[in-house]
Amino acid sequence: MSDQNVPARPIKVLIAKPGLDGHDRGAKVLARGLRDEGFEVIYTGLRQTPEMIVSAALQEDVDVVGLSILSGAHMTLLPRVTAMLHDQGMDDVLVTAGGIIPDDDIPALEAAGVARVFGPGTTIREVAHFIRENIHSRAA
Amino acid sequence: MSAELVEHARAGDRRALARLLTEIENRTAAGEAALRVLYPLAGQAHLVGVTGAPGSGKSTLVAALVGQARASSRAVAVLAIDPSSPITGGAILGDRVRMQVHAGDRDVFIRSMASRGHAGGLAASTVAAAAALDACGFPLIFIETVGTGQSEVEIAAIADTTVVVQSPEMGDEVQAIKAGLLEVADIVVVNKSDRPGADRAAAQLRAMLTVGAQHDRAAGDRPRPKRPLVMLTSALTGEGVAELLATLDRREAARRSAPGEDPDGAALKRAEAQLAGILAQRMAERLRTPERAAQRDAALRALAGHETDPFAAADRLLALLSEPAGG
Numbered sequence: 001m002s003d004q005n006v007p008a009r010p011i012k013v014l015i016a017k018p019g020l021d022g023h024d025r026g027a028k029v030l031a032r033g034l035r036d037e038g039f040e041v042i043y044t045g046l047r048q049t050p051e052m053i054v055s056a057a058l059q060e061d062v063d064v065v066g067l068s069i070l071s072g073a074h075m076t077l078l079p080r081v082t083a084m085l086h087d088q089g090m091d092d093v094l095v096t097a098g099g100i101i102p103d104d105d106i107p108a109l110e111a112a113g114v115a116r117v118f119g120p121g122t123t124i125r126e127v128a129h130f131i132r133e134n135i136h137s138r139a140a
Numbered sequence: 141m142s143a144e145l146v147e148h149a150r151a152g153d154r155r156a157l158a159r160l161l162t163e164i165e166n167r168t169a170a171g172e173a174a175l176r177v178l179y180p181l182a183g184q185a186h187l188v189g190v191t192g193a194p195g196s197g198k199s200t201l202v203a204a205l206v207g208q209a210r211a212s213s214r215a216v217a218v219l220a221i222d223p224s225s226p227i228t229g230g231a232i233l234g235d236r237v238r239m240q241v242h243a244g245d246r247d248v249f250i251r252s253m254a255s256r257g258h259a260g261g262l263a264a265s266t267v268a269a270a271a272a273l274d275a276c277g278f279p280l281i282f283i284e285t286v287g288t289g290q291s292e293v294e295i296a297a298i299a300d301t302t303v304v305v306q307s308p309e310m311g312d313e314v315q316a317i318k319a320g321l322l323e324v325a326d327i328v329v330v331n332k333s334d335r336p337g338a339d340r341a342a343a344q345l346r347a348m349l350t351v352g353a354q355h356d357r358a359a360g361d362r363p364r365p366k367r368p369l370v371m372l373t374s375a376l377t378g379e380g381v382a383e384l385l386a387t388l389d390r391r392e393a394a395r396r397s398a399p400g401e402d403p404d405g406a407a408l409k410r411a412e413a414q415l416a417g418i419l420a421q422r423m424a425e426r427l428r429t430p431e432r433a434a435q436r437d438a439a440l441r442a443l444a445g446h447e448t449d450p451f452a453a454a455d456r457l458l459a460l461l462s463e464p465a466g467g
Contacts, residue, residue, distance in 0.1 A: 060252060
């Protein structure tokens with residue numbers, strides 16, 4: 001029973017849907033899958049502005065922000081999120097993206113600070129593995 | 141590191157506050173050092189516990205109460221607890237979905253907490269997190285428990301005021317007289333009052349929860365049940381939300397105007413909950429030295445194999461702790 005008292009530090013992930021598309025099945029499936037991988041997953045719902053996403057990431061002190069976007073507005077919204085995280089001094093937060101994002105757009109998004117863009121067909125295991133390998137370890 | 145975090149968090153740096161809460165939640169040495177500074181500074185805020193069954197509308201009601209409090213420019217903090225998986229330790233923290241309307245407001249600080257194996261509807265570090273928010277200047281703090289069943293009453297020990305949220309279709313009069321959650325309520329809110337049956341549910345609750353009030357005087361020193369107020373709200377339409385916040389404020393003002401009085405023993409109960417948690421944690425830590433861990437594991441195996449009884453095993457480990465820590 002005393003194992004309950006061993007400091008456990010699950011990885012905290014914010015799953016957010018920026019923009020106006022109204023389809024969040026994928027985001028919910030991912031949230032559920034990461035839960036099963038032992039992550040603490042904060043889900044904020046549909047139609048989030050970059051401001052709302054960054055505010056939630058800041059208050060929750062997350063390790064990872066996962067952005068799901070299907071609307072085609074990724075070239076506008078995703079760099080806004082990474083820029084605002086940077087402005088808040090939150091460069092140690094890992095940012096990933098998923099959804100419908102053309103391959104041609106990926107280099108620009110990576111240059112803007114998105115660590116990885118996951119396309120359709122990515123398994124949850126791959127996402128979890130990438131996060132575990134790439135989160136920035138923090139000094140306690 | 142921790143002194144700096146505390147200083148910045150108290151000066152209004154929200155990122156520092158968020159980092160501080162992480163240290164507290166992870167029970168690190170920095171978190172403990174911070175709490176030693178923060179605990180004496182706490183005690184200024186009104187801690188309002190909001191509990192009730194899953195889907196009764198707790199998050200939506202808290203979001204509405206936050207909006208109402210912001211109308212009078214008060215800073216508000218929310219701790220929202222959701223359950224951790226007993227299998228993987230993972231969690232879905234979904235209370236923010238209902239609260240994102242406040243996301244851009246820097247005087248609203250919302251923090252989700254996973255229960256991390258703690259039973260009772262809270263996380264082990266919820267009291268500490270609330271103390272930190274209190275010491276950082278939030279005068280009103282809502283603590284939303286996990287969706288509860290009938291007996292997760294720990295919230296009542298740590299909150300100044302406990303609100304139990306019910307939805308109109310929560311059952312008949314027998315449900316209202318069962319022991320447990322309803323007994324610890326200061327205020328029972330029948331939420332979703334826009335739905336049919338809400339008035340009837342409130343009337344039934346009022347009748348059942350106030351029955352026997354006349355016996356109180358004859359009860360002498362026996363512990364007396366609380367006599368909760370029953371109120372109707374619709375977090376969806378906003379009906380009743382202003383009245384609920386006004387009632388919470390009146391209760392808090394009454395409590396503040398009688399300093400030193402602790403009619404329900406609430407302050408002592410909270411102290412007891414804090415102390416019990418830390419004692420258990422300290423004990424577990426002290427059992428983690430290699431030699432003691434080996435003895436603990438031996439005791440666990442003996443117990444699992446029915447070679448000893450749990451009382452004897454516990455006594456042996458306690459005796460071990462009173463010996464000087466050798467190795």
